[in-house]
Amino acid sequence: MTPIHFGTDGWRAIIARDFTFANLRMVAQAIAAHINSTAGLRKSVVIGYDNRFMSPEFAQECARVLAGNGIRVQLLKNPAPTPLVAFAVRHLEAQGGIVITASHNPAHYNGVKFIPAYAGPALPDVTGAIEAEIRRVADSGKVYEIDLKEAAQLELLAEIELENVYLNHLNKLLRLDFLKGKSLKVVVDPMYGSGMGFLEHYLAQLGVEVKSIHSHRDVLFGNSTPEPVERHLADLRRAVVSYNADIGLALDGDADRFGIIDHDGSFINGNLFISLLLDHLLKTRTVRGPVVRTVATTHLLDRIARLNGLQAIETPVGFKYVSQAMREYNGLLGAEESGGLSIWGHVPEKDGILACMLAVEMLAYSGKHCDALAEDLYQEYGRVVNRRQDILFNVGQEILLKERLSVFRPKTIAGIKVVSMAAQDEMKWLLADDSWILARFSDTEPVLRIYTESTDLQKLGEIEQELCEVLQFS
Secondary structure: OOOOOOEOOEEEEEEOOOEOHHHHHHHHHHHHHHHHHHOOOOOEEEEEEOOOOOHHHHHHHHHHHHHHOOOEEEEEOOOOOHHHHHHHHHHOOOOEEEEEOOOOOOOOEEEEEEEEOOOOOOOHHHHHHHHHHHHHHHHHOOOOOOOHHHHHHOOOEEEEOOHHHHHHHHHHHOOHHHHOOOOOEEEEEOOOOOOOOHHHHHHHHOOOEEEEOOOOOOOOHHHOOOOOOHHHOHHHHHHHHHHOOOEEEEEOOOOOOEEEEEOOOOEEOHHHHHHHHHHHHHHHOOOOOOEEEEOOOOOHHHHHHHHOOOOEEEEOOOHHHHHHHHHHHOOOEEEEOOOEEEEOOOOOOOOHHHHHHHHHHHHHHHOOOHHHHHHHHHHHHOOOEEEEEEEEOOOOOHHHHHHHHHOOOOOEEOOEEEEEEEEOOEEEEEEOOOOEEEEEEOOOOOEEEEEEEEOOHHHHHHHHHHHHHHHOOO
16 A cells, blocks of 8 residues: 555545545545544544545545544535635634545545634644554554434534635625725636636625536546646636626636636746735735745735735745744735645635635725736836746656755856755755745656746846756656
8 A cells, every 4th residue: 555645735545546435545544544643532524525536425434534543523514615615614612624536636636625723724843643543443454333314313523614705704804885886797618627616606696707617526527637727727718808808817726726817828936916916905904914835925915025025935835834824924915836725714724716806806995907906017117037947757757856956056047046045855046136946846746837027038047947957857
């Protein structure tokens, strides 16, 4: 059996190969043991699931095990986005939440996310403790479970619906008054995921004209991948243009990430959108606090924060670290370049539904589309471009690539002075003109990710090329 490992955001594995009922029972038993060893007497866990193949059945299997360990299970009745489960953990004061999801992975994957009582992604100390429990369960073979009917009779299981409570919470975070009297057309693409229906119904109730695509359950995700990145949003782009919409909004498989298509069909990358959103929040909210971003996310956020008297905090890659900083420093905005964000007053978990609603609010408030807002932003704070390049390598090459990266200590890159270099889980070089380049290895696949930011595409390409030459990639 492949060792069960919780990566950047949970355990994910191929269905029937490693993601099996037997392995899931071990994971559920390990989570139950962790909760029983760290929580008080009255313990409860929220369980949700996405639209993937057999996710409802896998969720019920988890419920059997948690209840069998004396933990009260509150099982969401309908497919649930991850941010809804996180909200439910806080709202119900539960000791944790389990989401059966593989998020934006391909259809043949499923997975488990564990959300601790603080309602954000589990940090390494928590997942490490769960992994240690999994090893103990594997050695002992002991899994305690109970029939769901018996669990209900013993008041250890209850089905719940919290969709409306969650949406009412979003009402408190949004400036819905900005939408009054505004005529907006929006296309929504939940990518067949568990976020379907949320944006469509919410926007329609606000008087927004809404068209939706891919808004039914398809466990194969239309033979694509439920990841709201540019290469997967061709259908949304066509729908926005043909419908003459103001914006297109996409959610990933468990609705914790977002994707944005502008009115002309152009893709708005995560770095640009979160920069626009920070500027919008500063104009429309009185709350102030640090801005939190991962090491791979645009430094334009830092510039906006600094010029408005705010601190910018950099974290390692992974929203769990953003979440931790948001909780510790009471952050105004926490974000990552891959399409995850949360704001002050919300649970410290990334929420694609909230992000998309904030995008609509921003358009309604400004009366402008994203492209015009971007030009305004660049006029005020300076223009940046950024790009992520994923380089596949053969198994066994990682050690050699790490050695080449470790000895790359240039005084200049693309003719620009290197002002600092950071080497932790990733390597990052900061240049004198505020350009930067970062290299990090994926936790789950043989991929080297290279993130670059500069003032124009030509300079960005030259910086990328120099690093690729050192790594001997053409």
